[in-house]
Amino acid sequence: MSQNNSGELTEIQLVVFKLGSEEYxxxxxxxxxxxxxxxxxxxxxxxxxxxxxxNLRGKIIPVIxxxxxxxxxxVDHTANTRIIVINIGENTVGVVVDAVTEVLRLPMSSLEPPPPMISSISVDYLKGVGKVGDRLLILLDLDKILTEKEKEQLAATEACAKDTVKF
Structure with a gap:
């Protein structure tokens, strides 16, 4: 991420992945x-x-x-299917995606708020849409993909797993 002299974010660095035919x-x-x-x-x-x-190097991580x-x-998983280990608030979670395609820098000027019907995913989960050449990149709001109750459920699942599962 880059900032200008006044501290404003001028670009964001993103990990780009596919879910079906859409890029996120x-x-x-x-x-x-x-x-x-x-x-x-x-x-x-x-x-x-x-x-x-x-079990990722001794740490128990829930996978969604x-x-x-x-x-x-x-669809069935392929050789390109990946688990992206991300931070959501205080939780570390693995997310299954069809493929990770690239890491890129996107100027903040090329970001727009999400239109109501950009994809089959609810706008609640989206931060915006980035334009990369002729491609549209859907930016997920990771902090909103789980509700507070679901975060608590995952934490409980993780705690329960540490007590019962031996790797």
Missing amino acids: GVPITQVQEINRLMTPTKIPQSPPFVEGII DLKKRFNLPL
């Missing part, structure tokens, strides 16, 4: 790492979009499927 971006500052898909351990009574948990979260059509 999240700020690189919220991304810890990107991993190949690993099979999560299922956790009983977790929300339907929670795939389970993974963004397609299930956003009610998008599900």
Whole structure:
């Protein structure tokens, strides 16, 4: 991210990924790492979009499927499917995406608020739309993809998993 002399953000650096045919971006500052898909351990009574948990270098991380979260059509995972490990508030969560395509810098001047019907995802989850040449990049608001109740459920799932699951 770059700032001008008065401290205003002039550009944002994004990790770009695909869900179906749409391209999405999240700020690189919220991304810890990107991993190949690993099979999560299922956790009983977790929300339907929670795939389970993974052990990432000794840390238990819940994994959510963004397609299930956003009610998008599900397809089989491929060799390009990835788990992006992100920070949502105080939570570390893995999100399953179809592919990570690039990291890019986007001038703040090329961002616009999301129009009401830009994608099949509710505008509540979106920060805006970025124009990259002739492409439109949908910027997700990671802090809003989980409700407070869902964050609490994930934290409880993670705590329960630490007590019961041995890797």
